Amino acid sequence: MKRITALALTLFIAAPSLGAAEPEKGKALNQQHCLQCHGGEVMTRPDRRVQDRGQLRNQVSRCEQNLNLRWFEDDIDNVTEFLNRDFYHFP
Numbered sequence: 218m219k220r221i222t223a224l225a226l227t228l229f230i231a232a233p234s235l236g237a238a239e240p241e242k243g244k245a246l247n248q249q250h251c252l253q254c255h256g257g258e259v260m261t262r263p264d265r266r267v268q269d270r271g272q273l274r275n276q277v278s279r280c281e282q283n284l285n286l287r288w289f290e291d292d293i294d295n296v297t298e299f300l301n302r303d304f305y306h307f308p
């Protein structure tokens with residue numbers, strides 16, 4: 218019983234920011250893994266392909282999988298949030 222409580226506590230502490238994406242973390246990941254092919258220029262061109270938040274997240278996930286980075290869902294959320302904040306500005 219004690220052990221279960223400890224485990225629950227650990228999980229709780231390990232995920233303190235559940236739900237709130239962290240764009241600064243996303244920025245670091247983007248710098249590290251994404252800039253060798255394209256920067257913001259594909260995201261600010263007039264005929265960019267991504268048209269809403271859902272598509273943005275899908276595209277982040279697609280590029281991430283192509284690169285075989287094995288990110289967590291949180292990482293994808295953080296990068297999505299960063300790209301939206303700095304380039305796409307979807308509501």
Ligand code: HEC
Nearest residue numbers: 250251253254255259260265266267276277280281284296
């Ligand atoms: C191996 C090269 C490569 C890398 C590395 C790469 N991408 Fe891409 N990305 C592409 C290509 C190719 C496109 C399609 C560009 C086009 O449509 O002309 C694209 C498009 C995109 C778009 C859509 C742009 C639009 O038109 O709105 C997003 C968002 C994006 N990438 C995010 C990422 C993220 C996040 C990463 C890092 C995980 C990443 N990319 C890493 C090749 C790459």
